[in-house]
Each structure stands twice: as structure tokens, then as C-alpha cells.
Amino acid sequence: MTRRRQIYEGSAKVLFEGPEPGTIVLYFKDDAVSRNPKRSGTITGKGVINNRISEFVMSRLGEVAIPTHFMRRLNMREQLVRKAEIIPIQVVVRNLVAGSLAERFGMEEGEPLSRSIVEFYYKDEKREDPMVMEEHITAFGWANHHEIDEMINLALRANDFMSGLFLGIGIRLVDFRLEFGRVWEGEQLRIIIADEISPDNCRLWDATTNEKLDIDRFRRDLGDVEDAYQEVARRLGILPESGPSDIQGPHLVQ
Amino acid sequence: MTRRRQIYEGSAKVLFEGPEPGTIVLYFKDDAVSRNPKRSGTITGKGVINNRISEFVMSRLGEVAIPTHFMRRLNMREQLVRKAEIIPIQVVVRNLVAGSLAERFGMEEGEPLSRSIVEFYYKDEKREDPMVMEEHITAFGWANHHEIDEMINLALRANDFMSGLFLGIGIRLVDFRLEFGRVWEGEQLRIIIADEISPDNCRLWDATTNEKLDIDRFRRDLGDVEDAYQEVARRLGILPESGPSDIQGPHLVQ
Numbered sequence: 001m002t003r004r005r006q007i008y009e010g011s012a013k014v015l016f017e018g019p020e021p022g023t024i025v026l027y028f029k030d031d032a033v034s035r036n037p038k039r040s041g042t043i044t045g046k047g048v049i050n051n052r053i054s055e056f057v058m059s060r061l062g063e064v065a066i067p068t069h070f071m072r073r074l075n076m077r078e079q080l081v082r083k084a085e086i087i088p089i090q091v092v093v094r095n096l097v098a099g100s101l102a103e104r105f106g107m108e109e110g111e112p113l114s115r116s117i118v119e120f121y122y123k124d125e126k127r128e129d130p131m132v133m134e135e136h137i138t139a140f141g142w143a144n145h146h147e148i149d150e151m152i153n154l155a156l157r158a159n160d161f162m163s164g165l166f167l168g169i170g171i172r173l174v175d176f177r178l179e180f181g182r183v184w185e186g187e188q189l190r191i192i193i194a195d196e197i198s199p200d201n202c203r204l205w206d207a208t209t210n211e212k213l214d215i216d217r218f219r220r221d222l223g224d225v226e227d228a229y230q231e232v233a234r235r236l237g238i239l240p241e242s243g244p245s246d247i248q249g250p251h252l253v254q
Numbered sequence: 255m256t257r258r259r260q261i262y263e264g265s266a267k268v269l270f271e272g273p274e275p276g277t278i279v280l281y282f283k284d285d286a287v288s289r290n291p292k293r294s295g296t297i298t299g300k301g302v303i304n305n306r307i308s309e310f311v312m313s314r315l316g317e318v319a320i321p322t323h324f325m326r327r328l329n330m331r332e333q334l335v336r337k338a339e340i341i342p343i344q345v346v347v348r349n350l351v352a353g354s355l356a357e358r359f360g361m362e363e364g365e366p367l368s369r370s371i372v373e374f375y376y377k378d379e380k381r382e383d384p385m386v387m388e389e390h391i392t393a394f395g396w397a398n399h400h401e402i403d404e405m406i407n408l409a410l411r412a413n414d415f416m417s418g419l420f421l422g423i424g425i426r427l428v429d430f431r432l433e434f435g436r437v438w439e440g441e442q443l444r445i446i447i448a449d450e451i452s453p454d455n456c457r458l459w460d461a462t463t464n465e466k467l468d469i470d471r472f473r474r475d476l477g478d479v480e481d482a483y484q485e486v487a488r489r490l491g492i493l494p495e496s497g498p499s500d501i502q503g504p505h506l507v508q
Contacts, residue, residue, distance in 0.1 A: 120387070135371045141368070
């Protein structure tokens with residue numbers, strides 16, 4: 001492993017400078033944290049599986065002209081992505097009531113929404129990523145109206161596409177969280193999907209049993225967390241080449 | 255006092271059926287509550303003053319064709335208003351950073367905003383009036399897009415007008431909260447400003463000293479709460495006819 005500069009370490013990933021200018025290497029960790037309830041731990045093999053799931057979903061999105069930062073997978077736990085100027089807004093798309101939406105309005109989890117809802121959260125861990133309105137985003141200069149429109153447009157397109165993708169393998173896409181970044185293409189500033197798309201930031205329920213196949217199993221201490229992640233990968237047809245013994249993968253040397 | 259049917263009792267007002275169909279009597283109490291920090295108490299004479307201030311501001315708004323529910327003041331603590339179907343959304347307009355906005359993003363109180371911000375909160379005391387986006391409002395049927403546009407339009411017009419009105423008497427309108435209702439005019443559904451406009455729901459700072467002249471004096475236990483409310487009324491030229499000895503007014507018989 002050649003020496004390389006670490007740019008950032010988050011709860012689930014480490015970012016390194018990529019081999020070429022304008023690229024970044026994402027290293028997927030097994031670490032998991034939950035804010036509500038507060039909990040932190042490890043989901044064995046999560047990094048390996050999320051690396052594969054995110055590769056798979058972002059590749060498919062690219063094929064329907066929904067631009068993402070994904071370039072190629074490098075190994076079990078790493079992928080190469082385009083370096084983008086990250087917009088400090090998390091875009092959440094919801095198809096069914098779940099999680100904080102249920103809490104906020106006292107609604108039942110699983111209640112269908114009359115239409116998909118798009119929400120914004122300001123990325124600020126110290127303040128637990130507060131929900132914000134378009135008003136705050138533009139007034140504080142986090143993104144302009146055009147960029148917000150483009151994020152909504154891409155998020156809704158991704159929602160349609162991914163809802164179909166997952167339903168095809170018996171999984172309901174309840175909601176998910178996206179991040180976006182800006183990249184220059186010639187003279188043109190373009191908005192692309194960044195970060196990852198995986199059971200860490202998608203609520204995925206079995207379409208028949210409503211069994212949770214995502215990070216909520218960890219957050220709510222429901223057990224069988226590793227199995228749930230593997231089940232999603234298995235249904236997508238992308239379980240890692242090597243057997244489950246290898247899934248733990250090499251630990252990150254820091 | 256003739257018998258009349260009480261419709262609702264809130265923290266600061268009691269609503270009675272009005273003498274004619276389509277009207278309501280608002281009775282202004284001296285009670286005050288604060289959610290953060292939790293505090294409840296009495297601000298002597300507040301009801302009398304707010305009745306006058308709300309009468310004054312809403313009358314002036316009406317004169318510039320910003321429709322409100324206000325019809326006429328009945329006595330020291332009561333006013334007659336049009337009965338409207340209340341939209342369960344509080345619309346907040348902010349000109350400077352203060353209160354929950356400062357907390358939410360770790361900003362300094364008093365920091366100017368590059369432009370006015372309009373926020374929505376869902377009226378649900380049990381859930382402490384959570385902030386919502388246009389997305390929630392339309393998806394859950396609390397108001398439609400046209401109504402939201404009209405609320406924003408009226409709120410921004412009211413903001414301009416009231417900013418001028420208060421600045422003329424040396425007071426900065428930092429932010430304020432409005433409620434809206436629907437009324438039928440012939441075949442036409444119309445959105446009008448409802449509730450009250452007073453130091454209970456406007457942040458008012460002395461333009462020179464930044465001294466708070468509003469409910470924050472009570473919420474933050476700054477003292478001189480009664481004086482602050484009276485100072486606003488005095489500057490508007492509308493201190494109650496009778497002296498301060500009468501300001502306590504008759505207590506509400508329930």
C-alpha cells in the first residue's frame with residue numbers, strides 16, 4: 001500500500017487523496033454509529049458490502065444518466081470517485097413514514113405518503129444535522145435555487161429508479177439520504193450524487209414481511225444486522241466474490 | 255356580561271362565539287408561557303396592551319390591503335374578529351438571527367440575514383410545533399401550494415410594512431410569527447392573517463440599544479416585562495385610555 005494523504009475520516013468511511021488529480025479514494029469501514037438512540041459499534045463486513053452495493057447502485061444510476069461521483073471499485077473496501085465540492089445539505093426522499101418523520105408528527109411507521117416527500121438537512125454534526133428549508137439554504141449561501149432544483153430533480157429521479165430496482169428484488173425503498181457535490185465540466189458547473197448509497201443511508205424493508213434490511217437493525221438493536229446487509233447484497237446478485245470468511249477484510253492501518 | 259359559548263382557551267387568549275354568525279370574540283389574557291426554557295406566569299396588563307397593539311397593527315395592515323381577521327375592538331381585553339378556518343401552520347419571518355435560529359445553527363443573535371427568511375412550523379403543541387417544509391404541508395394536506403404562496407406573499411408584505419412601522423418609532427422588527435385562516439368571500443376562498451400581532455409573537459428590539467421589548471424578557475427572565483410591553487404601546491401612541499391602575503382589567507370569569 002503506497003503512502004497517501006488522508007483527507008477526512010467519518011463514522012463509516014475514510015477519504016484519501018486519489019492517484020490522479022480530481023479523484024478521491026473512499027475506504028469503507030465496518031464502524032456504525034447511531035444518534036438516536038446513541039449507540040456505536042461495528043457491523044462485521046459492512047464496509048465490504050456497502051462498497052459493493054454503492055458501486056452497483058451508482059453504476060446503474062449512471063446508466064440512466066443520473067450522474068454520480070462513482071468511477072470504479074479498487075478493491076474489497078475501496079472505490080475511486082470524482083472529487084466534488086460537497087454541498088453541505090443532505091437530501092432525504094421519503095416514500096413511507098418512518099424514523100424521524102414518524103416521531104416528528106406522531107405518525108405510524110409504514111404509513112404510505114400521498115406522494116414522495118423531499119427534505120433537507122444541514123450537515124452539521126455538532127448540531128445533529130438540523131432540518132432546514134430552502135429558505136435557509138439560499139439565505140446562508142449553502143446552495144442556490146438552481147442547485148436546489150437540480151438536487152430535487154436528481155433525488156426524485158433516483159427515487160423512481162431505485163424504487164424499481166429494489167422492488168424487483170422484493171425490497172421496498174422506504175426512504176434514503178443523498179449527498180451532492182459540484183464538479184466542473186468544461187465551463188459548466190454540474191451537480192452529481194456523491195457519498196454512498198447503501199443500507200447505511202437507505203431504509204430497505206422486505207416487501208412481503210416488512211422486515212428491516214438496513215441500519216435501523218443496528219440503531220434499534222434488532223439483531224441480525226450483518227445478515228440483513230448480506231441479504232440485500234445477495235438479492236442484488238453482488239455478494240463479494242470471496243466467501244464470508246474474507247468479508248471482514250483487512251483492517252485499516254492508520 | 256351575557257352568556258356565550260367558549261370555543262377554545264389557549265395560553266394567551268380565550269375564544270368565544272361572536273354575537274353574529276361568522277364572528278369570534280378574542281379575549282386577551284395576561285398569562286404567559288415559555289417552552290424553552292419552560293416557564294409560565296403572568297405579565298400584568300399584557301392582555302390589555304396586546305389587544306390594543308394587535309388592533310393597531312392589524313388596522314394599519316388592512317389600510318394597505320393586507321387582509322386580516324380583525325373587525326373591531328370591543329373593550330379593554332376583547333376584540334371581534336372574522337371566523338376563519340385556521341391553517342395549522344405558523345409562518346415565521348426573520349430579519350435578524352435570533353431565538354431558535356441562533357440555536358439551530360450556532361449563530362450569533364443579532365447577526366443580520368442577507369435577506370428575510372420565511373419558515374413554517376406545524377401547530378402541534380404536543381410535539382412543540384415542529385418546523386416543517388412546504389413538502390410536508392402539501393403532502394399532509396395542511397395547505398395547498400397556492401395557499402402557501404399566498405401566505406408567503408402576505409407574510410413578506412406584512413414584514414415590509416411592519417418593519418417600517420416599527421422603525422418609525424425606533425424599534426427593529428427582528429422576527430415575527432403569523433397565523434392564517436381561510437374565509438369565503440362569495441365564491442372566492444381567501445387567505446387572511448389571523449390570531450394576534452403583538453410583543454407575544456414579534457421580536458422587537460430598541461433600534462439604538464438593542465434592548466428587547468418583547469416576550470423574550472419573560473422567557474429569559476430579564477425583568478421589566480410589563481414596562482417593555484407598555485413601552486411598545488406608548489411609542490405606537492396607543493397606551494390604554496385609563497391609567498396604569500386600570501391596566502390589570504377585569505379578570506376573566508370562566
